[in-house]
Amino acid sequence: MQATQPTFFKQGPKPLTRVLIFSTLSVALLVGDAYYQMLSRVREQISVLLYPLQWVATAPVNAALEASSFLQRQTELIAENRQLNDERLLAQGQAMRLKALEAENAHLRALKQASEHQPRQSQLSKILYNGRDPFGAKLVVDLGERAGVKEGQIALDASGVVGQVVRVQPMTSEVRLISDRGHMVPVMVERNQLRTVVYGSGRQNLLEVRNMPPNADIKAGDVLITSGIDGIYPPGLPVAVVSKVERTAGSAFARIQCKPLAGIDQHRFLLLMNPPATLPPYPETSPTPKPKGH
Incomplete structure (x- = not known):
């Protein structure tokens, strides 16, 4: 196919x-x-x-x-x-x-x-750092001898007393806080003018009023102000408020604790109050008269 x-x-x-x-x-x-x-x-x-x-x-x-x-x-x-x-x-x-x-x-x-x-002139100072002693309550501020600062000047803030100048260098000063152990401030109870002394017991501890009898007219909430009888702290500066009063039976003294009114561990600035005017001297002690016949 x-x-x-x-x-x-x-x-x-x-x-x-x-x-x-x-x-x-x-x-x-x-x-x-x-x-x-x-x-x-x-x-x-x-x-x-x-x-x-x-x-x-x-x-x-x-x-x-x-x-x-x-x-x-x-x-x-x-x-x-x-x-x-x-x-x-x-x-x-x-x-x-x-x-x-x-x-x-x-x-x-x-x-x-x-x-x-304030009754006296004051200078504004800046806190530089804490003191070297770890067991103390001290601050170092930026004013010293060149600024006219002297030992014994009072440091305070807007709420009350902070401490006292205890050492002065040419450019800086050391302030001892009222909470420093053993530091004492003569005060009186604002309510009834009862005079006493408040002591520091350590930086992180409350202040203490010592050697007060149990029947003393002081109670929690009382404000303590400087009495001025020491010639260093001017009278009327707020210091502390009473936080606790313990009266124990059989104890010779009451246990009184106070809280500082000033911000002693706060802020960066303090006022350094100028030193007081020279106080009149103590009266001279008259000599003791000798007994007759000698």
């Missing part, structure tokens, strides 16, 4: 014929699609069939781009978060400094008002 087939079916059209046929067909399809949209439906069907292949082909590239974008975004977010955290810490530090400055300004205003009502 193959031997009887015409030559046309055995060899097919010549290459030139094929080119002309396919070229004509292509031109016809182009013209028909351009003017009559003949292949739009075909393209839609082909695009649907090819979409999975396109997705598979582009998936690695898209995944790489998304991963790169995600990592870049994460890096930007970490940097932004770090910057915001630094700004927050800076703002908190500024807020704390502002709050501290406001408290310090309020304290300075209170000191200024207190100095205007």
Whole structure:
């Protein structure tokens, strides 16, 4: 049967014929699609069939781009978060400094008002650091001999007596706090003018009134002010308030504890009251008359 087939079916059209046929067909399809949209439906069907292949082909590239974008975004977010955290810490530090400055300004205003009502002139001094003795209650301030500071001057704040200058250097001075162990201040009860002495018992401890009989007219809540009989502390300066009075049967003395009115462990500034004027001397003791007959 193959031997009887015409030559046309055995060899097919010549290459030139094929080119002309396919070229004509292509031109016809182009013209028909351009003017009559003949292949739009075909393209839609082909695009649907090819979409999975396109997705598979582009998936690695898209995944790489998304991963790169995600990592870049994460890096930007970490940097932004770090910057915001630094700004927050800076703002908190500024807020704390502002709050501290406001408290310090309020304290300075209170000191200024207190100095205007004191019987003597006073100087504003800044606390530099605590004394070297870890068992004592002392402070070092920034005023010394060059500023006219002398031993015995009284240190106080807006609420009351803080202590007394016990050592003076050219540029600094050492202030012994009223809470220092063994330090004593002559005081009197503001309510009834009962005179006594208040003693320090340690920096972190309350003050004490010693050697008071159990029937002494003193009670919790009484305010103790300087009596002025020592010639060092001017009278009327607030010192402490009585916090506890214990009267034990069989005891010769009452146990009286007091809380300082001044902020002895607070603030950064103190007032150093100028020393008092020279007091008149003690009267001379007359010689003891000798017995007659000698």
